[in-house]
Amino acid sequence: MNKPVEGNTQVGLSAETLARIDALVEQYPTKASALMPSIWAIHDELGYVPPAGVDALVEKLEVTRARVHEVLSFFTMYRTEPQAENVLQVCHNISCHIMGARNIIAHMEKKLGIRLGETTPDGKFALEGAECLGACGHGPCLQRGKHLYEYLTTEKVDDLLDNLRKGEVPRADTDRELED
Amino acid sequence: MSTNDNQILSRRFGRKDGHKLSVYESEGGYSALRMVLSGMKPDEVREVVKESGLRGRGGAGFPTGVKWGFVPEGAEEVYFFVNADESEPGTFKDRYCLDYDPHMTIEGTIISSFATRSKLAFIYIRGEFGWLIDRVQKAVDEAYAAGYLGQNILGSGYDLDLIVHKGAGAYICGEETGLINSVEGRKGQPSIKPPFPAVAGFLGKPTIVNNVESVATVPWIMNNGAEAYKAFGTEKSCGTKLWSVSGPVKNPGVYEIPLGLPFREFFHDYLGGMADGEELKAVIVGGSSVPVLPAAEIMNCNLDYESLQQAGTMLGSGGMIIIPQSADMVELIQVLMHFYFDESCGQCTPCREGTGWLHKIVKKLRRGEGTPEDIDLLEHVCNGMAGLTICPLADAAVMPMRSFIDKFRPEFEALIQETATTGPQTRWPRGEQE
Numbered sequence: 001m002n003k004p005v006e007g008n009t010q011v012g013l014s015a016e017t018l019a020r021i022d023a024l025v026e027q028y029p030t031k032a033s034a035l036m037p038s039i040w041a042i043h044d045e046l047g048y049v050p051p052a053g054v055d056a057l058v059e060k061l062e063v064t065r066a067r068v069h070e071v072l073s074f075f076t077m078y079r080t081e082p083q084a085e086n087v088l089q090v091c092h093n094i095s096c097h098i099m100g101a102r103n104i105i106a107h108m109e110k111k112l113g114i115r116l117g118e119t120t121p122d123g124k125f126a127l128e129g130a131e132c133l134g135a136c137g138h139g140p141c142l143q144r145g146k147h148l149y150e151y152l153t154t155e156k157v158d159d160l161l162d163n164l165r166k167g168e169v170p171r172a173d174t175d176r177e178l179e180d
Numbered sequence: 181m182s183t184n185d186n187q188i189l190s191r192r193f194g195r196k197d198g199h200k201l202s203v204y205e206s207e208g209g210y211s212a213l214r215m216v217l218s219g220m221k222p223d224e225v226r227e228v229v230k231e232s233g234l235r236g237r238g239g240a241g242f243p244t245g246v247k248w249g250f251v252p253e254g255a256e257e258v259y260f261f262v263n264a265d266e267s268e269p270g271t272f273k274d275r276y277c278l279d280y281d282p283h284m285t286i287e288g289t290i291i292s293s294f295a296t297r298s299k300l301a302f303i304y305i306r307g308e309f310g311w312l313i314d315r316v317q318k319a320v321d322e323a324y325a326a327g328y329l330g331q332n333i334l335g336s337g338y339d340l341d342l343i344v345h346k347g348a349g350a351y352i353c354g355e356e357t358g359l360i361n362s363v364e365g366r367k368g369q370p371s372i373k374p375p376f377p378a379v380a381g382f383l384g385k386p387t388i389v390n391n392v393e394s395v396a397t398v399p400w401i402m403n404n405g406a407e408a409y410k411a412f413g414t415e416k417s418c419g420t421k422l423w424s425v426s427g428p429v430k431n432p433g434v435y436e437i438p439l440g441l442p443f444r445e446f447f448h449d450y451l452g453g454m455a456d457g458e459e460l461k462a463v464i465v466g467g468s469s470v471p472v473l474p475a476a477e478i479m480n481c482n483l484d485y486e487s488l489q490q491a492g493t494m495l496g497s498g499g500m501i502i503i504p505q506s507a508d509m510v511e512l513i514q515v516l517m518h519f520y521f522d523e524s525c526g527q528c529t530p531c532r533e534g535t536g537w538l539h540k541i542v543k544k545l546r547r548g549e550g551t552p553e554d555i556d557l558l559e560h561v562c563n564g565m566a567g568l569t570i571c572p573l574a575d576a577a578v579m580p581m582r583s584f585i586d587k588f589r590p591e592f593e594a595l596i597q598e599t600a601t602t603g604p605q606t607r608w609p610r611g612e613q614e
């Protein structure tokens with residue numbers, strides 16, 4: 001982990017992201033305390049933290065390189081390599097397990113032709129296991145980006161995968177209808 | 181969704197408009213803050229909360245007002261953290277509070293920060309709740325615009341800033357010192373207590389960490405008084421509690437009920453009993469880290485701190501996991517041991533190695549390579565973990581492990597016996613290997 005990946009060394013941060021980090025440093029009480037949100041700012045732009053991102057964090061937050069790597073590797077949601085187009089994380093903890101999460105995972109493995117933890121060769125899908133996602137009474141569930149798909153059945157998963165394959169993102173359960 | 185006779189926390193659950201400031205205000209929102217800031221002293225607010233008997237809803241059940249009182253007299257720099265890391269398996273109640281009614285938690289945060297003399301507060305939301313973080317941030321922005329946050333709030337001279345902080349996928353950051361350390365820009369590993377955060381926490385300064393549900397209750401208490409709150413619940417377990425219920429019952433979801441309600445009544449009247457074709461085998465009543473109770477035992481319990489402790493378990497976070505007869509208890513404990521092994525932060529040897537061994541031994545049983553001595557070995561490993569570590573995560577793994585053996589030993593024995601003749605086999609019937 002955290003080794004510069006071929007090609008990634010060319011990836012830089014936009015001026016906007018750099019400005020966001022400056023603003024976070026202002027907002028948080030110490031520079032170092034802006035580390036987590038600054039990593040998220042880089043994620044928001046690129047989906048992962050490239051070596052140039054680490055450089056920017058070291059410089060702007062005045063923390064050691066070791067500390068940045070320490071935090072990057074401690075948290076499961078931080079990534080240091082480009083991610084698949086659709087990272088699908090299926091909860092396999094106790095409540096979802098009771099409600100059939102293993103069947104859902106098996107079904108997705110078959111449908112995608114990969115095992116849990118793998119990415120499809122075209123880079124479209126990565127299938128990951130997740131610990132409890134805080135949707136236990138709505139399980140089985142999976143996370144994609146900012147949203148959760150809940151009450152999963154094999155049919156619902158089929159529909160989700162078919163749509164994502166076509167580049168369409170179906171409305172997630174957490175994206176509920178709101179009055180403005 | 182929820183049935184609620186006792187709507188302190190859940191009035192707006194399930195609604196499409198509960199997140200709006202205008203709706204919250206029109207239903208009495210921010211009136212408690214107005215009252216507090218028009219003349220009350222921080223200590224007076226603290227006394228009301230203490231008097232109400234409110235106990236922390238994050239798991240430990242420590243009296244909220246008493247905790248606030250640990251901030252040293254005259255401390256100038258104090259921080260207030262709202263714990264919305266909600267990662268305890270089986271728990272999904274704080275999410276409802278923030279999703280359906282973010283302003284109630286924000287108002288509670290402002291009053292709690294005032295009571296503890298904090299000038300900067302954080303709401304630490306687990307990273308997986310991406311949509312929720314956006315919703316809460318929007319509500320915080322609205323609260324700033326309305327003058328409830330920032331400089332000189334409502335003309336009172338009180339200043340407070342509130343930062344919505346996004347976690348990044350670590351169960352251990354729900355532990356208060358792990359949470360604080362991670363916001364300092366370090367690994368989220370817990371620190372030894374004492375010193376307690378109330379004395380030396382964030383940046384070495386006095387810091388109070390409270391669960392979302394605890395904080396969200398504060399405005400109601402200020403509006404209605406300590407006595408009104410105590411009218412709900414039992415003598416020592418005051419007020420109402422949110423229960424998040426998962427598993428094959430007819431109506432899973434989040435419910436607000438007065439503490440002390442008999443489980444039997446809750447199960448039949450609110451949850452509608454088991455889903456068709458299922459039978460109740462056991463319940464993990466307070467999130468995955470508390471001891472499991474077989475159906476016959478839980479059926480005679482009341483849902484409050486004391487009764488559950490007497491029954492040998494804990495109220496915990498109120499994450500109620502319903503286990504059906506069809507479930508294989510050895511399989512379920514494998515799922516849980518995988519979780520604790522995965523989430524151990526690794527700094528204490530008994531926890532790092534112990535969770536690893538528990539997971540390994542259970543896996544061995546499930547592969548069909550177990551021997552009767554392995555059950556003793558599991559207990560032996562547990563004895564080397566409980567109470568011996570920096571934070572309670574090791575105990576959180578031991579409690580389910582021990583109780584699964586205690587209450588369901590015949591299932592462990594039957595598996596060992598059955599596979600002694602059939603020999604090793606892969607026993608993860610569906611999906612994944614681990």
Ligand SMILES: Cc1cc2nc3c(=O)[nH]c(=O)nc-3n(C[C@H](O)[C@H](O)[C@H](O)COP(=O)(O)O)c2cc1C
Nearest residue numbers: 236237238263265266267354355356389390391394
């Ligand atoms: C491993 C572990 C995980 C925890 N996770 C949470 C959590 O997700 N949310 C929470 O409010 N408290 C959690 N706690 C409890 C906190 O340390 C702390 O006691 C709580 O936030 C205090 O708030 P309260 O007094 O309002 O309950 C956890 C504790 C441990 C040991």
Ligand code: SF4
Nearest residue numbers: 525527528531569571
């Ligand atoms: S008990 Fe486990 S999780 Fe807690 S500090 Fe020690 S190693 Fe980390």
Ligand code: FES
Nearest residue numbers: 091096133135136
């Ligand atoms: S166990 Fe799957 S979301 Fe909680």
